[in-house]
Amino acid sequence: MSAVLALWPSGWTRQQKSTATIVAASVALVLVMWLIAWPLALLPDPIGPAAREFAGGTRVTVWLTLVSGVSGLVIGVLAAVAKLAPFAPLRWAAGLYIWAIRGTPLLVQVLFVFLALPLMVPVQLTDFSSAALALGVNVGAYNAEAIRAGILAVPTGQAEAARSLGLSPRRTFVDVVFPQAFKIALPPLVNNVVALLKDSSLAYVIGVVELSNIGNRVQAATFQPVPVFFATASIYLVLTTVLTQISGAIESRLDIEQRGH
């Protein structure tokens, strides 16, 4: 998973290697988003002529993943903290949210936000915003459980030490508990983001023109499903690979004790 980490000069420190990997992989992600039309255009029919459409779909998929991924992380932290709060109604609200989201299909949630929500609240979202909202709320529920597990895994002595130094409960969480909990929660969080990248294809049902939608459109127009779906799957593989390189490097950066090496 951390293949890129091994490519850097052996004299570099763990932090230098992981920083370099994060920068390189992030640059790669931007390049994929901007320039993917160029290598795709070199491919034979039916991919080459549709290169610009595939590139546009890739950008939408990446954007959708980034927007819902970041909001899902924020929602996850808030829901995890709420579920561990001393105030019971907060715990119930967080429990209800996680129970409802994990207990219903994502497809139903995407359709609900797009079709049912506008009838209940006077806000009309675009198809992209609807998909981002549904995906963010969905991944947030799974993130909440990963982060909650991370918080519970931090020894109670850590909070006791911080509190007895005079740190407030909030500062204790921000400076002491959360950094350790995040490191523990990172592998399952990465799982969730990789799943999110692939689940973003469900935005297709409400008309978002993302990568899967493009694939289906091109195969419907050309009647050549084999090369089209190979191309679509390959692009997803490139994206998940870049994503796991970044997350692996973040993990390595947080791994102060170097137990993973």
Place this chain on the structure above:
Amino acid sequence: MTSVPASPPPAPSAPLIEVEGVSKRFGAVTVVREVTTRFFEREVAVIVGASGSGKSTFLRMLNRLEKHDAGRIVVDGILLDDNTKHLDAIRREVGMVFQQFNLFPHLTALENVALAPRRVRRTPRAEARRAALEILTRVGLADHAHKHPFQLSGGQQQRVAIARSLAMNPKVMLFDEPTSALDPEMINEVLDVMKDLARSGMTMVVVTHEMRFAREVGDRILFFDHGQLLQEAPPADFFDNQRNDRIRQFLGQISH
């Protein structure tokens, strides 16, 4: 706080911590039973007793890591209760050193020491780090300031933990079996730091099994038995002129 008109003239140094009839239950088990005592400024009080005698629980009640069920505790004139302002004020003045060190593993030694002054006292970063290095130098760890806890031995970690507490300039420091998790060859480096602290006039309440430290450094020994404060005595009386059979038995067991 308690100004009773008929009270005797104040002692030469005022009590820093007053404990009156304090009890603590865990479910049906009473772990601390009606303890009354006072801790004075510049005093080193050493709490001894068998495992499970309630001495650690008693110590942890002094900064409310455990809540007491009955009685009252006053620290530096502030009543220890559910009022978070009281609690924050008290915790700023009371340092605590734990058996398991409880250093923050994601921070360097220097950052461990500088964190609370920066966050609680709002000391600027550069000044907090300079002060932290000074304190680490005092406990003999200037060369290890930029290491993370996992790179340090147990004895070094506990010295960092003491430095971390000292950085807040506490009026009193609580030690909860500070050498019990250490390999034998590392115990002395921690005890030496504690002796230096005692000589500098720090008020200390120490729960320990190190009887030589208690005898050498302690001004007063408190013996806990089944949650009760069975005896308070100066070390000479406690160790060399002990009349209580239960304590004689305890001292006989640990001297072997």
